[in-house]
Amino acid sequence: GDSVTQMEGPVTLSEEAFLTINCTYTATGYPSLFWYVQYPGEGLQLLLKATKADDKGSNKGFEATYRKETTSFHLEKGSVQVSDSAVYFCALESGNTPLVFGKGTRLSVIA
Amino acid sequence: SAVISQKPSRDICQRGTSLTIQCQVDSQVTMMFWYRQQPGQSLTLIATANQGSEATYESGFVIDKFPISRPNLTFSTLTVSNMSPEDSSIYLCSVARGHPNYGYTFGSGTRLTVV
Numbered sequence: 001g002d003s004v005t006q007m008e009g010p011v012t013l014s015e016e017a018f019l020t021i022n023c024t025y026t027a028t029g030y031p032s033l034f035w036y037v038q039y040p041g042e043g044l045q046l047l048l049k050a051t052k053a054d055d056k057g058s059n060k061g062f063e064a065t066y067r068k069e070t071t072s073f074h075l076e077k078g079s080v081q082v083s084d085s086a087v088y089f090c091a092l093e094s095g096n097t098p099l100v101f102g103k104g105t106r107l108s109v110i111a
Numbered sequence: 112s113a114v115i116s117q118k119p120s121r122d123i124c125q126r127g128t129s130l131t132i133q134c135q136v137d138s139q140v141t142m143m144f145w146y147r148q149q150p151g152q153s154l155t156l157i158a159t160a161n162q163g164s165e166a167t168y169e170s171g172f173v174i175d176k177f178p179i180s181r182p183n184l185t186f187s188t189l190t191v192s193n194m195s196p197e198d199s200s201i202y203l204c205s206v207a208r209g210h211p212n213y214g215y216t217f218g219s220g221t222r223l224t225v226v
Contacts, residue, residue: 034214035211043117043203044154089153098144099205099215103153 002027006090006102013109021075021105022088023064023090031094033057034065034075038087047075049090073109080109113138113206117218124194124225131190132221134204139184141207145177146214150200157202160187194225 007022025031035047035057048057053068062077073090091104114137124130134143142161146154157177158166166179180188191198204218 032214036217044205044217046208046214046216049214093214098156098159099154101153 002031002092002094002097002100004090004092004100004102006088006105008103009087011105011107012108015082015109015111016079019075019077019080019084019107019110021088021090021107022075023031023075023102025071025073025092027071027092029094031092033064034091034093034099035062035064035073035075036089036091036101038089040086045088080107082096082109082111085109088094113140113216114210115204115206115216115218115219117204119221120219121222122224124223126195126225127192130194130223131194132202132204133188133190134186134218136206141184143187144205145179145183145187145189146203146205146217148203148220150199154203157189161178162219191223194223196225199223199225 003026005024033051034049034053036044037047040046048059050057050066056065064073064075085108087104087106089104093099114179116135118133143165144159145157148154156169156214157172158168160166160179162181162184178190196197201220201222205215208214
């Protein structure tokens with residue numbers, strides 16, 4: 001079945017550091033790919049998405065490019081802030097199946 | 112996209128009791144989804160709730176333990192029955208954002224602790 005694998009955390013970075021969180025997927029069809037963020041004590045929020053190969057999703061300085069050849073959707077940000085501390089989930093949707101989530105990566109940014 | 116109001120936001124319950132979680136959506140939606148997020152884990156789909164029919168449960172989840180109601184297109188409830196400490200989790204409801212590829216909107220979650 002469909003699956004998502006993302007790098008395990010926790011990831012601890014200093015403010016203004018570069019962030020990469022790796023995500024790879026396995027899917028039988030042509031999935032849409034998402035990054036969700038969960039801030040402490042809150043529910044999930046959609047951060048960005050990409051619906052087809054080579055699409056780049058971006059939001060709040062975060063970017064991810066849908067790479068079909070490597071089945072990847074890595075999350076990047078050039079300069080993280082303390083307020084970016086959260087858990088980040090990579091997810092896919094394929095056909096009529098509901099979202100499949102990765103295990104989540106906890107990011108802590110220290111000043 | 113839809114706005115979801117989920118309640119309660121948190122609760123502490125005695126083992127053996129039941130808790131009903133409510134989700135209210137500000138627009139009509141065909142399908143609503145219920146997820147469980149165990150401590151330090153990812154989200155696991157419990158069931159899909161369609162209005163007018165029984166919910167469809169994922170492997171490992173049964174209706175007797177997690178009965179779901181979907182009385183109309185804007186509301187759903189999930190009950191966690193006969194609770195044990197292993198049921199301590201965050202429970203979230205979710206709806207599609209409209210277009211099939213636009214992602215999903217989530218409720219703010221219910222943090223359940225069973226003692």
